[in-house]
Amino acid sequence: MLESKYIKDIITKAKKLNKTIVLPEGEDERVLEAAHICTEEKIAKIIILGNKEEIGKFFDKKGWSLDKIEIIAPETSEHLAEYAELLYNLRKEKGLSKEDADKLALNYNYFGTLMIKSGHADGMVSGANHSTADTVRPALQIIKSARKDRGVSSLFIMVCNGKPYYLSDCAINIAPTAKELADIALESAETVLKLGDKPRIAMLSYSTYGSGKGEGADKVREATKLAKEALLAPEYEGKPIELDGELQADAALDKVVAKKKAPESTVAGHANTLIFPNIEAGNIGCKLMQRLGNAELYGPMLQGLNAPINDLSRGCFAEDIVGLVALTVLQTQDK
Numbered sequence: 180m181l182e183s184k185y186i187k188d189i190i191t192k193a194k195k196l197n198k199t200i201v202l203p204e205g206e207d208e209r210v211l212e213a214a215h216i217c218t219e220e221k222i223a224k225i226i227i228l229g230n231k232e233e234i235g236k237f238f239d240k241k242g243w244s245l246d247k248i249e250i251i252a253p254e255t256s257e258h259l260a261e262y263a264e265l266l267y268n269l270r271k272e273k274g275l276s277k278e279d280a281d282k283l284a285l286n287y288n289y290f291g292t293l294m295i296k297s298g299h300a301d302g303m304v305s306g307a308n309h310s311t312a313d314t315v316r317p318a319l320q321i322i323k324s325a326r327k328d329r330g331v332s333s334l335f336i337m338v339c340n341g342k343p344y345y346l347s348d349c350a351i352n353i354a355p356t357a358k359e360l361a362d363i364a365l366e367s368a369e370t371v372l373k374l375g376d377k378p379r380i381a382m383l384s385y386s387t388y389g390s391g392k393g394e395g396a397d398k399v400r401e402a403t404k405l406a407k408e409a410l411l412a413p414e415y416e417g418k419p420i421e422l423d424g425e426l427q428a429d430a431a432l433d434k435v436v437a438k439k440k441a442p443e444s445t446v447a448g449h450a451n452t453l454i455f456p457n458i459e460a461g462n463i464g465c466k467l468m469q470r471l472g473n474a475e476l477y478g479p480m481l482q483g484l485n486a487p488i489n490d491l492s493r494g495c496f497a498e499d500i501v502g503l504v505a506l507t508v509l510q511t512q513d514k
């Protein structure tokens with residue numbers, strides 16, 4: 180892990196930005212090791228949420244320094260009451276009582292998210308011990324979508340044979356409509372640009388340019404049309420974004436197949452950003468690529484939020500956490 184030049188370059192870029200990332204799962208040794216690596220390598224300033232004594236013992240045992248790492252125990256934090264009040268004010272119209280806000284602010288994922296909302300950290304990486312839903316829910320409720328006209332989606336980065344591929348949405352939106360799918364493609368384009376790459380987006384289907392029939396292909400064709408129209412807006416002028424669809428995965432990735440199935444397309448055969456028609460295709464496709472292709476997988480990163488909060492797989496290694504911290508740092512940049 181962390182072998183690819185791709186992720187090493189991301190780490191180099193992250194080091195220049197000097198951001199603060201909160202890791203709320205201080206009870207997990209992989210998270211503590213990642214905190215140590217991120218600090219030693221100066222990837223980000225790290226705040227760990229957890230028990231100071233326990234974390235101190237672990238660092239002592241390893242012979243690592245805690246000098247540059249801040250540890251916060253939410254239960255005794257000077258900001259707890261302020262965060263609970265903030266949460267209550269943000270959610271009371273949704274039916275949250277003050278009593279429940281006080282309890283919820285103690286939940287480490289909520290506490291970390293409230294730190295970001297309060298400007299006390301720039302981003303958060305969690306999920307080594309939590310489900311995607313538990314990591315993502317506070318972000319959706321507190322940080323919210325950056326744009327009123329678009330929802331939040333997710334993006335995995337798969338480094339396969341040294342080359343990065345960006346996969347979306349494999350983790351959040353279960354059955355996106357054509358409009359939502361177009362928005363997912365546009366958000367993915369923004370994320371890929373922030374990571375310093377040029378998005379060549381394939382809107383994936385079981386059909387290439389009308390070769391297959393059915394509602395699924397119709398939806399992707401419609402999404403492609405909507406995304407292409409949106410890309411004509413002034414906000415995208417001059418941005419190196421290419422998008423095409425609907426394309427089958429082989430036409431998207433293989434130059435020989437692309438010549439036969441979509442010879443006119445500038446994306447077919449060269450795609451690096453793969454937009455799946457729904458979460459089933461995306462999640463299964465992504466895990467198959469990882470397992471059979473022996474690829475490095477990072478994410479899911481959330482995109483479209485007002486500030487970056489990212490999710491880990493529960494089977495992650497410390498190095499995966501380090502990689503995701505670096506990616507999170509890059510997401511803090513303005514579009």
Ligand SMILES: CC(C)(COP(=O)(O)OP(=O)(O)OC[C@H]1O[C@@H](n2cnc3c(N)ncnc32)[C@H](O)[C@@H]1OP(=O)(O)O)[C@@H](O)C(=O)NCCC(=O)NCCS
Nearest residue numbers: 273311312315316319320324330331332349350351352353
């Ligand atoms: C993301 C997810 C967790 C949200 O579920 P949830 O908490 O039940 O969501 P709810 O529908 O109750 O919505 C909670 C809030 O998030 C908002 N929200 C939900 N999905 C959103 C999206 N895609 N974009 C922006 N906001 C969203 C809702 O509007 C709501 O906001 P509000 O409370 O301020 O009105 C859910 O879509 C999900 O479970 N997705 C699949 C996750 C998964 O299993 N992935 C596979 C493994 S990686």
